Amino acid sequence: MILENRKALNILRDQKHKEMALRLGEDFDPKDGGRMHILVCGxxxxxxxxxxxxxxxxxxKIEENGLQSEIKLxxxxxxxxxxxxxxxxTYPDEIMYTHVEPKDVEEIWNSHVMGGQPVERLFAAESDGTKIAHALKDHSFYSKQMKIALKNCGLIDPMDIEEYIGVEGYQALALCLNDMDPEDVIDTMKDAVLRGRGGAGFPLGIKWESAAREMAxxxxxxxxxxxxxxxxxxxxxxxxGDPHSILEAMAIAGYACGxxxxxxxxxxxxxxxxxxxxxxxxQAHEYGLLGKNEATALMASIEGKRGEPRPKPPRSTEKGLFDCPTVLNNVETFANVPQIILKGTDWFKGIGTEKSNxxxxxxxxxxxxxxxxxxxxMGTTLRDVVFEIGGGVPGHLAFKAAQTGGPSGGCITAEHLDTPLDFDSLTKLGTMMGSGGLIVMAExxxxxxxxKFFLDFTVDESCGKCPPCRIGTKRMLDITKKITEGKGNMDDLDELEDLAQMIKTGALCGLGQSAPNPVVSTLQYFKDEYIAHVRDKKCPAGVCVSMLKYIIMAETCRKCGICAKNCPVGAISGDKNTPYVIDQDKCIKCGVCMSKCPFKSILKNA
Amino acid sequence: MTCEKCQKEQAALQEIILKHKGTPGALIPILHEAQNLYGYLPAEVLHEISKGLEMPEAEVYGVATFYSQFSLQKKGKYRINVCLGTACYVKGAQDVLDKFKLRLMIDVGECTDDGLFSLEACRCIGACGLAPVVTVNGEVYGRMTVDKVDEILDKYEALAASEKEAEEA
Structure with a gap:
């Protein structure tokens, strides 16, 4: 079905919207879209x-009972x-079920779908165990969230373009094509100051403007x-969850930049x-929303070459793919674009902090x-994200740090839990927003x-073109490895700092320049931990195996022999009369004995 | 070696090369499809591709070894992939990987002598909610523990044995 014009798009939208009204918290008529929608995360x-x-x-169940017109799955x-x-x-009652197993369907069907009585035992639980029926509204995981990029994820059928159209999909593109000049679109994006969500935070509007300016x-x-x-x-x-939002945004970018x-x-x-x-x-092509030649190649490193950086300038907006002007934005950044066009820049600027909208x-x-x-x-504190939304650290362990920005970022310690999460505050702390990975570490x-883990990643990913990154990160990895193996000395810490500085200033691209960050940041905030490894040959957290010792407590050992039976290298000896002992020379520190001991008589000694 | 299967594969490879030849950036789609065909990229295949595209073999080799998606080693019947993304790592993925190595007596990137298992480590498959995660031929096993490694390997060993039995019968 080709949508001939904007009117046709709007007719389809209105029709689909009516069918989806019960999912959108609006008044609905069961004649339009049935009486219940059941959404399963797939x-x-x-x-x-x-x-x-x-x-x-x-x-x-739906087919057996012939309820296809009443219940939509x-x-x-x-x-x-x-x-x-x-x-x-389930909608319209917005009951969320968690940890659902296929066998639970029977009970959900009988009690809830047919009987109107939700199944309480499957409600979402708060970290204190309280069950929440309307989790999307009331669970602390959801209540502080605000969705723009993820607006449709989990709410629409991503394989059905009509559902996307029903929630105002492709309206932003229609608005641009009909009522806005390419310059208007770029001005809107510039005014909104949408900063790239992929890592660097570069304003999208400026990127689009420079690409549009190129005569090519x-x-x-x-x-x-x-x-x-x-x-x-x-x-x-x-x-x-919402692939059309990306296609729509890319089409808008195409219009704006030519x-x-x-x-x-x-x-x-x-x-x-x-x-x-x-x-x-x-589907977008079938509905006449994308031309035939747009977005044809997927899953290819597009030019068919090794992915290596080149010196800038020229920037890719001047000379990018196949040497043509190219706009490159990341997925999450694109996902914001249609919303900004539809709801306006004042709305967007009203969300977040002054410099991170x-x-x-x-x-x-x-x-x-x-x-x-x-x-x-933007600007929500790390504390809110970790403890309110994230429910805190499990197992009564203390929060130690959060790592943001992945292998290019750094850590935020407990003392900085009230830092607002926005581009500039994170940079000030020596880390970065990055793409939004937020890994919590406990004591x-x-x-x-x-x-060491992040360096291992960088060494793997380094393309090898420039020596500071290719050789420097490898050297840093060797040193951190040495330290975690208990073979480091104090000079190593200075050398790490020197190398970090050299790589930061000498590497050709962002990956290399930011690769030392995890080391710099952990050295800054957790130097005592490095010193413990180097000077005392101890890993305070009990992670670095070379410095670990598993010990069987003779007093509490019940001489059952389970540890010896499970030891993969035969390092444990003993019998019914003598407590078991671990031969430290043979022990490979796998920890199997400790996990198998029924009497918790084996200790890990850091 | 001119078995029937080899000839068929050879013809399919030529078809793949011809299909993409001439379009900009043809090499990577060709490598993808060739790997789907053979399961990995043997040296002879890289040679054929370089001939077909009239491109230096070094360049083909350079691209094939650049991307972790391409493998120049033969893979096992069951391809084990241990996720070493940050979320998995923090939750003990290294212990899980070490257990696989210990039990299979192979290192990452290797294949067991019987051709049954090959072991890979990857960076994040995006299922961080289930960390630590392992996949076997694409099937995902979440919330992994060292103990579960034995369960998984036992399961696939039994599966392979029963298949072999059925084949012989």
Whole structure:
């Protein structure tokens, strides 16, 4: 079906909107879209945890009972609270179920869908165990959030363009094409000061303006979906949960900058995102919303070369892909564009802080109760994100630090928990916003080990073109390895600092220049931990295995022999009459004995 | 070696090369499809691609070794991938990886002698909510522990044994 003009788009929108009204908290007539919509999260963690089985069982129930016109079943994108997945939500009553298993469908169907009595035991739980029926409104994970980029994720069917159209999808593009000149679009984006959400925070409007200014027959719009920060998955979630918002934004960018072709670069680790983008592109084309030649290549390192940086200038807005002017924005940045066009710059500027407008999506991970995806106004404090929304550190452990900005960033310690999360405050603390990975570390995390981990990543990812990055980061990794193995000395700490400075000033691209940050930041805030490793040959957190010792407590050992049976290297000896002991020379410090001991008689000695 | 299967693969490879030849940036889609065809990228295949695209073999090799997605090593029947993204690492992914190495007696990037398992470590598959995460042939195992490693390997070993039995019968 080709939508001939804006009127046709609006007719379809109004019709779909009526069908979706019960999901949007509006008055509805069951004749339009049925009496109940059941949404099952079909991606990421929930998918991995078996949400397909829930969907299939519900589908069977609906078919068996011939209720297709009354009850609509939808597989959605990410709903956010991944830690409690698989998730499902029913509308219009907005009941959220967590940890759902396929076998729970029977009870949900009988009690709730047919009987009107929600199943309390599956409600979302707060960290203190309280069950919350209307979690999307009332659970502390959701109540402080504000969604712009993730607005449609978990609410619409990402494989159905009509659902996107029903929630004002492609209206921003229509508005641009009909009522705005390309200059107006660029002025709007400049006025909104939408800063890039991929890491550097460069204003999107300025990028678009410089690309628009170039006189070139061919220009490109590129979307960076090569989410590289390990621990961040917001781009994946947007692509899987709301792919059309990206296509719409790229088309708007094309109009504003005078580009006719778009590319989306997706990581091979995200096959579902690739598949869904493919479907979305096909549908947008069928509905006449995208031209035939737009956005054709997926999953390719586009020019077919090794991905290596080159010196700037020229910037990519002058000479980018295939040497043509190119606009490159990341997924989350693009996802904001249609909303800004539709709701206006005053609305957008009213959210966030003075120099960081709008919201930011964070991927909460590590030692945190509510692992998942959250979107909050810029300037929300780290404390609110970790303790209110994230539910704090599990297992009564103390919060130690949060790492933002991934391998390019640094850590924020407990003393800075009240830092507002925005571009400039984070930079001031020696870390950065980055793409929004937020990894929480507790007292049992070793900061030297974390620094080593990030260096390992950088060494892997370094393209090898410039020596400061190729050799320098490798040297830094060697030194941190030495320290975690208990072979470091105090001079190593100075050398780390020297190397960091050299790499920062000498590397060719952002990856290299920012690679030393995790070391610099942990050295700044946790120098005592480095010193403990170097001078006392101790890992205070008990992580670095070379400095660990597993010891069987002779007094409490019940001589059951389970530890010896499970030891993979035969390092434990003893018998019914003599307490078991570990031969420290043979021990590989795997910790199996400690986890198997039924009497907790084995201790880890840092 | 001119077995029927080899000839078919050879023809399919030529078709892949011809399909993309001439379009800008053809190399990477070709490498992708060739890897899907063979399971990995053997040296002879890289040679064929370089001939087909009239491109120096060094350049083909350079691109193929640049991206972690491409493998020049043969993969096992069951491809184990341990996520070492930050969220997984903080939650003990290294212990899980070490356990796989210990039990399979192979290092990352290697394949067991019987061709059953190969072991890889990757950077974030975006399922941080389930950390630590392991995938076997794309199937995701979340909230991994060292103990679960044995369970998973036992399961696939049993699966392979029963398949072999069925094949022989």
């Amino acid at each position: 991606v990421a963690g929930c998918h991995s945890a078996g949400s397909m089985g829930i969907y299939e069982n519900l589908q069977k 939808i597989s959605t994108g990410c709903m956010g609270l991944c830690a409690q997945g698989p998730l499902m939500v 027959p061919v220009k490109y719009i590129c979307c960076n979906a090569d989410e590289g920060d390990p621990g961040a998955f917001m781009d994946r979630s947007i692509l899987e 580009a006719k072709q778009g590319y989306i670069y997706v990581r091979a680790e995200y096959p579902v995102a690739v598949e869904r983008l493919g479907i979305a592109i096909k 709008g919201t930011k999506v964070f991927a909460l991970g590590g030692k945190i109760e509510n692992t998942g995806l959250v979107e909050v106004p 049992d995390s070793c900061m030297v080990d974390i620094a």
